[in-house]
Every structure is written in C-alpha cells, then in structure tokens.
Amino acid sequence: MLKINNLHASVxxxxxxxxxxxxxxxxxxHAIMGPNGSGKSTLSSVIAGKEEYxxxxxxxxxxxxxIEELSAEERxxxxxxxxxxxxxxxxxxxxxxxxxxxxxxxxxAKGLPDMPANEMLKLIREKSELLEIDRKFLSRSLNQGFSxxxxxxxxxxxxxxxxxxLAILDETDSGLDIDALRIVASGVNKLxxxxxxxxLITHYQRLLDYIVxxxxxxxxxxxxxxxxxxxxxxxxxxxxxxxxKEEVNA
Amino acid sequence: xxxxxxxxSSFMAFENKIDVDAPVHEIRNEAIKIFETKGFPSKxxxxxxxxxxxxxxxxxxxxxxxxxxxxxxxxxRSYMLHEMDTYKIIFxxxxxxxxxxxxxxxxxxxxxxSSALNNPKYRLVIENYFNKIAExxxxxxxxxxxxxxxxxxxxxxxxLVNKPIQILHFSTGSEEAVMLQPRxxxxxxxxxxxxxxxxxxxxxxxPVLTNSVTEIFANKRAIVDYYKLQNDNKNATLIDxxxxxxxxxxxxxxxxxxxxxxxxxNNLHFYQNGERIDSTLNGxxxxxxxxxxxxxxxxxxxxxxxxxxxxxxGIFADNSTGVFNGRVVVNKxxxxxxxxxxxxxxxLSDKATINSKPQLEIFADDVKCSHGCTxxxxxxxxxxxxxxxxxxxxEAKALLMYAFSNNVLDSVKIPEIKTRxxxxxxxxxxxNLGFDL
Numbered sequence: 001m002l003k004i005n006n007l008h009a010s011v012x013x014x015x016x017x018x019x020x021x022x023x024x025x026x027x028x029x030h031a032i033m034g035p036n037g038s039g040k041s042t043l044s045s046v047i048a049g050k051e052e053y054x055x056x057x058x059x060x061x062x063x064x065x066x067i068e069e070l071s072a073e074e075r076x077x078x079x080x081x082x083x084x085x086x087x088x089x090x091x092x093x094x095x096x097x098x099x100x101x102x103x104x105x106x107x108x109a110k111g112l113p114d115m116p117a118n119e120m121l122k123l124i125r126e127k128s129e130l131l132e133i134d135r136k137f138l139s140r141s142l143n144q145g146f147s148x149x150x151x152x153x154x155x156x157x158x159x160x161x162x163x164x165x166l167a168i169l170d171e172t173d174s175g176l177d178i179d180a181l182r183i184v185a186s187g188v189n190k191l192x193x194x195x196x197x198x199x200l201i202t203h204y205q206r207l208l209d210y211i212v213x214x215x216x217x218x219x220x221x222x223x224x225x226x227x228x229x230x231x232x233x234x235x236x237x238x239x240x241x242x243x244x245k246e247e248v249n250a
Numbered sequence: 251x252x253x254x255x256x257x258x259s260s261f262m263a264f265e266n267k268i269d270v271d272a273p274v275h276e277i278r279n280e281a282i283k284i285f286e287t288k289g290f291p292s293k294x295x296x297x298x299x300x301x302x303x304x305x306x307x308x309x310x311x312x313x314x315x316x317x318x319x320x321x322x323x324x325x326x327r328s329y330m331l332h333e334m335d336t337y338k339i340i341f342x343x344x345x346x347x348x349x350x351x352x353x354x355x356x357x358x359x360x361x362x363x364s365s366a367l368n369n370p371k372y373r374l375v376i377e378n379y380f381n382k383i384a385e386x387x388x389x390x391x392x393x394x395x396x397x398x399x400x401x402x403x404x405x406x407x408x409x410l411v412n413k414p415i416q417i418l419h420f421s422t423g424s425e426e427a428v429m430l431q432p433r434x435x436x437x438x439x440x441x442x443x444x445x446x447x448x449x450x451x452x453x454x455x456x457p458v459l460t461n462s463v464t465e466i467f468a469n470k471r472a473i474v475d476y477y478k479l480q481n482d483n484k485n486a487t488l489i490d491x492x493x494x495x496x497x498x499x500x501x502x503x504x505x506x507x508x509x510x511x512x513x514x515x516n517n518l519h520f521y522q523n524g525e526r527i528d529s530t531l532n533g534x535x536x537x538x539x540x541x542x543x544x545x546x547x548x549x550x551x552x553x554x555x556x557x558x559x560x561x562x563x564g565i566f567a568d569n570s571t572g573v574f575n576g577r578v579v580v581n582k583x584x585x586x587x588x589x590x591x592x593x594x595x596x597x598l599s600d601k602a603t604i605n606s607k608p609q610l611e612i613f614a615d616d617v618k619c620s621h622g623c624t625x626x627x628x629x630x631x632x633x634x635x636x637x638x639x640x641x642x643x644x645e646a647k648a649l650l651m652y653a654f655s656n657n658v659l660d661s662v663k664i665p666e667i668k669t670r671x672x673x674x675x676x677x678x679x680x681x682n683l684g685f686d687l
Contacts, residue, residue, distance in 0.1 A: 048638045052630065076640035088635040092656030093649055098639075101649070106640040158639065 001026050001197050002166055007058035009046045016042045018222035027194040031208055032201050034219035035241045040201045044170045048082040049075045077109040079165030083155040083172050090142040098142045099161050127160040131187045148175030156187045168199045173207035185210030205237035218244055253307045254289050260313050277381050281394035288388035300573040300605045301515055301544040306487050309457045311429035315343040319422040329451045334666045337415040339401040343422055344430045359404040360415055363433055366402040379437050383465050383495040390491050393463040397433030405442040414445040423454025434464040438472040445475040452486040464492040468500035476504045477667055482511035491517045498524030506533040508543045509674055519548040527556040534655045536678050538567035548577045551584040560591040563655045566602035577609040585614050591621040648679040
C-alpha cells in the first residue's frame with residue numbers, strides 16, 4: 001500500500017529525513033518510535049503532503065502510484081489520513097459541518113454526488129457512538145476550547161467518518177488520560193481491517209499496549225535505524241533510546 | 251469649473267427651490283460657507299493621509315437629479331431583507347419612493363427628512379437635534395448645505411420597535427454621473443429599542459458619489475442596533491459620516507460590513523455624554539481588485555464608568571487597500587473607562603495594503619484601555635490541516651477566512667442579517683461549501 005524508498009526531505013534547506021525506507025502492507029499496523037527531533041512528525045507530514053517540506057530525493061508510492069506531485073487534498077482523496085498532534089481550531093464551523101464538507105469534497109473528487117443528508121446523519125450517529133462522543137460535542141466549533149483528549153477523540157472520529165486506507169496517527173496518545181486513551185485505541189482497533197493500514201507515530205510505548213503493532217521501527221537522526229516486532233517497543237520502554245544512539249554512533 | 255466651485259455656485263439655484271424661511275436655512279447658509287472655506291479633504295489632512303478622493307472628484311457629477319425614476323420591487327428585491335417583515339424607507343436617486351416604502355406614525359415616527367424639515371409638528375425635534383452632533387468638516391457641511399431628504403426616525407419614550415427598519419438608497423444610473431447627499435436623523439428616546447439596517451446601492455456601473463450624513467441620538471437607557479451593509483458596484487463611492495451621541499446607560503452597536511464599491515470611507519464617531527454607556531463598533535471588510543475601504547472611528551469618553559468595544563476584521567486581496575484609524579479619547583473626568591480596540595487583517599496578495607493606526611489619547615488615570623493590531627497571512631498549518639482532510643485549497647481558505655471573521659458575525663443580533671452576510675462572504679470567496687457558513 002505504502003512504499004517509501006530512500007526518502008530525503010528538508011525544510012528551509014535543513015535536511016531532516018536522510019534516507020527512509022518503509023513498506024506498509026494492507027492489514028498491517030506499524031509503529032514508528034524515536035527520540036524528540038528524530039524526524040517522526042516530518043515523516044508523517046511529508047506523506048500527507050505538507051508543502052513546506054521539500055522532498056530532495058527518493059520516492060513515496062501509494063497503491064503503486066508515485067504521489068510526489070499530489071496536493072494534500074488529492075492524497076486525502078486517495079485515502080491517506082493524518083491525525084494531527086496539534087489539531088487546528090476553527091471557530092464558527094461545527095464538527096458536523098466540517099466533516100460533512102470533508103466527506104462531500106472527497107466524494108466530489110471521485111465524481112460522486114453529495115452524501116444524502118439522512119445517510120450522513122446515520123453515519124455520524126454510528127461513528128460518534130463508537131468513540132463515545134456526545135451529541136452536543138458535534139455542534140461545537142471545531143476544536144475550539146476542546147480539551148487535549150477531546151481534540152484527539154475528534155481526530156479519530158474524523159478518521160472513522162472518512163474511512164481512509166492508510167491512517168497515520170501522529171502522537172495521538174500525547175495529552176490523553178487513561179480513559180480517553182482506551183476509548184481512542186478501541187476506536188482505532190474497531191476500524192482496523194485487512195484492507196487498511198495504520199502507522200502510529202509515538203514517543204512512548206503505552207499506546208502500543210492498546211493498539212498492538214505488527215512492526216516497530218526506530219527513527220533516529222532522519223533514518224530508520226532499527227526495525228523489529230512489538231517486543232522492540234518494550235525494550236525501548238525499559239532501556240530508553242540511549243543504547244540505540246550508541247549503536248548508531250558506534 | 252471643478253466640483254467644489256460647481257457645488258458652491260449651485261447653492262443659489264438650490265435656494266430658489268427650498269423654503270428659505272425654514273429654521274434650518276440659517277444652518278444651511280452657515281454650512282455652505284464652511285464648505286467654501288474647507289472644501290474637500292486632501293491627503294494633507296492627517297485624517298485623509300491614506301485615502302485620496304482626487305480621481306473621484308474629477309467626474310462631472312450632476313448635483314441635482316434631473317428626472318425622477320421609478321423602480322419595481324422585483325428590481326431591488328435582492329438588495330433588501332425581504333425574508334422578514336420590516337419598515338422600509340426607500341429612496342431612488344435621492345427621491346423618496348412611497349411605492350416601495352413602508353413607513354409609520356403609529357407610536358413612533360418612521361418617515362422622511364423632507365417632511366420633518368418642513369412640517370411644524372417636528373420643529374422642536376429638528377431644533378433640538380438636527381446638525382447638533384454632526385462635525386463641521388468640509389464633507390459633512392456640504393451635506394448639511396444641500397441635504398433635503400433621508401430617513402427621519404423618532405422613537406418616543408418606552409417603545410420597543412416591533413420590527414427592524416431598512417433605510418435603502420438606490421441610484422438608477424440614468425444619468426452619467428450623480429452625486430447624492432442623503433441625510434438621516436435618528437432620535438431614540440428613553441428606554442426605547444430600535445434596529446436599523448442601512449444600505450446604498452447603485453444599479454449600474456455609472457459613477458455615483460454618495461456623501462451621507464447620519465446623526466443618531468441614543469437617549470437615556472436607549473438601545474440602538476445599527477447595521478451598515480456596503481456591497482456596492484465597482485464605480486460607486488460612499489463617504490459615510492455617522493455621528494452617535496449617547497446619554498447615560500444607553501447601548502449602541504454599529505456593525506459595518508464592507509464588501510464592495512470603488513471607495514468607501516466610514517467616519518464613525520461616538521460621543522458618550524453620560525455614565526455607564528456602552529458603545530460597540532464592529533466591522534468586517536472583505537475586498538479585492540483595486541477597491542479601497544477606510545474606517546475612521548472615534549470614541550470620545552466624556553464621563554466616568556463607560557465602555558467601548560471596537561473589533562474590526564479585514565481581508566484584502568489583489569491590489570486592494572484598507573485603512574483603519576481608530577481613535578479613542580478619554581477625558582480627564584472619564585475615570586473607570588474600559589476601552590478596547592482590536593484590528594486584525596489578512597493580506598491575501600503581495601500587492602494588497604493595510605494601514606492600521608490606533609490612536610489613544612488618555613487623560614484620565616484610572617482606566618483600562620487596550621488596543622491590538624495584527625497583519626498576517628492565512629495560517630499555513632491550518633491550511634494543511636483542512637487540506638489533509640480532503641478540503642481543496644480554495645474551500646479551505648474560505649473556511650479559515652470565515653473563522654477569522656466569525657466573532658464579529660456572532661455579535662449580529664438579527665438572524666436574517668447574519669444569513670445574508672454569510673451568503674455574501676461565501677459569494678466573495680467564490681465557494682459553495684454545501685452548508686450555510
């Protein structure tokens with residue numbers, strides 16, 4: 001589904017990604033871990049198509065198509081979803097209206113008519129129950145005055161509504177208390193299928209107790225320096241990142 | 251002969267048509283002298299540093315409309331708030347249209363300036379209020395000298411006006427170029443409440459220069475809620491001079507929505523003559539092309555324990571220019587004043603300009619006054635957020651601009667106006683989002 005070859009990317013002439021190789025197949029869950037400043041968020045932004053990042057070398061294939069020239073919205077239309085670490089506040093636009101716009105713009109791009117209102121309502125009801133989201137929450141302005149937990153739950157709600165093929169969750173666990181973490185994780189687990197894939201970007205192992213990855217990769221200094229199974233996450237939790245840094249620098 | 255000379259020499263001809271024995275004639279005589287001395291403002295005047303009328307004053311305006319024109323409701327319906335029941339005072343090329351209007355004398359007077367100026371029944375109100383708060387600058391004096399028509403609204407004590415009042419000025423463009431001098435007087439007595447909507451609309455691309463003067467008197471505990479909707483054609487120029495005099499415990503809100511016209515200058519000046527007064531001045535400006543909108547505001551805090559709130563948002567595209575000059579004066583006696591001012595702007599192109607100038611003159615020592623001004627572009631990370639959800643660039647921009655001006659829109663108290671404004675905003679931004687913004 002996603003294939004990244006020797007990806008180099010920089011922002012304002014500063015090289016951040018220095019040769020990433022990664023392959024994610026349908027049905028898989030990958031975790032990307034690493035110390036602060038290793039390039040985790042940059043990698044997720046580059047995959048989602050943030051314009052400020054310049055790809056200087058390498059390729060990103062999504063469903064065997066090179067997506068380098070595609071805009072962020074075109075990538076979204078193809079089924080790439082990024083859950084933000086810091087979702088943006090949009091006063092005056094309700095959660096419901098925002099998600100309606102996102103869904104109908106995606107349908108428009110595929111040549112489909114707007115989703116009928118009753119179908120949309122049904123979908124919203126179904127998905128908000130999945131994430132234990134209160135009705136009143138849906139009529140509030142998008143992310144405005146939301147707590148950290150509400151913002152993240154809202155991100156996963158949007159993911160549930162958009163049903164992406166590839167979901168990249170950037171630090172979704174940060175700022176979540178244990179109850180919110182459980183709800184968010186169970187939402188992600190219920191959405192998982194053999195046809196889609198999840199990439200978890202995280203600093204800590206605790207999210208991985210709830211969403212169990214098939215593969216764990218360690219990103220350090222713009223490169224994936226170690227890959228393994230879920231046990232690698234436990235090792236990192238116990239020993240920290242220093243031993244990895246030492247291994248790399250040796 | 252330039253426009254100033256033409257106007258001054260027209261005054262004599264004008265005198266032949268009006269009642270020179272009327273009490274206002276002395277005021278007119280004095281006003282034309284002031285205009286003769288001061289003339290039109292130029293860039294040398296500090297208050298007009300960023301706005302030039304030069305090219306606009308070069309047109310050969312007809313000063314008195316040559317003929318009377320009629321319009322059918324269907325021709326102007328779209329410019330009116332027709333979704334709701336309202337009083338209407340409608341003018342076509344400066345002349346009252348009884349056919350389109352809906353006035354009343356039942357409990358309050360919602361009628362015409364011409365009848366108020368000529369009918370002895372209104373003499374006392376005219377003597378007490380006409381030209382009492384209007385400033386004595388060139389443009390306002392020019393209006394005072396020539397003005398014969400406009401809205402006259404007098405809400406007597408303890409009245410809640412049951413529906414909003416629309417004041418609409420249409421110009422038909424039947425003449426090459428026309429200059430209009432509408433004059434409105436609004437007096438709201440003790441404990442009364444009124445909502446007013448004002449709009450100037452040209453129906454063709456022929457040049458129109460409107461030099462409008464409105465005096466608003468909000469007496470003790472009165473509430474005045476006023477909306478100015480400016481979305482005129484590309485050759486229409488509006489100079490709106492609005493003066494508000496507030497008495498104790500009155501609340502006055504003026505919203506100015508500037509979306510169109512060639513050049514718009516809003517002189518909006520508030521005088522707080524009493525304690526515990528609240529004044530609110532809000533605005534949204536969204537323009538493009540070579541349009542120019544200038545907001546010149548003044549809030550003069552004269553007595554203690556009053557508040558004022560100014561919130562102006564501006565979005566400027568293409569080669570458009572904006573000016574915000576917000577002046578707040580707090581007299582020595584006006585202790586415990588709370589005065590807030592904010593002016594936020596987004597420039598969508600490298601060639602768009604905004605000149606923002608807060609001007610605080612505070613002579614009291616126990617006050618809370620703040621001002622803030624921002625000029626920026628659309629937030630790139632917010633754009634990325636929206637686009638990553640599949641919302642295309644243009645629609646994403648529109649959503650962010652809407653969000654930017656949302657708090658001003660939220661303070662609109664008439665839902666039909668809010669709906670109308672959001673529709674105009676969506677139209678300006680060229681988007682259809684599938685829901686009412």
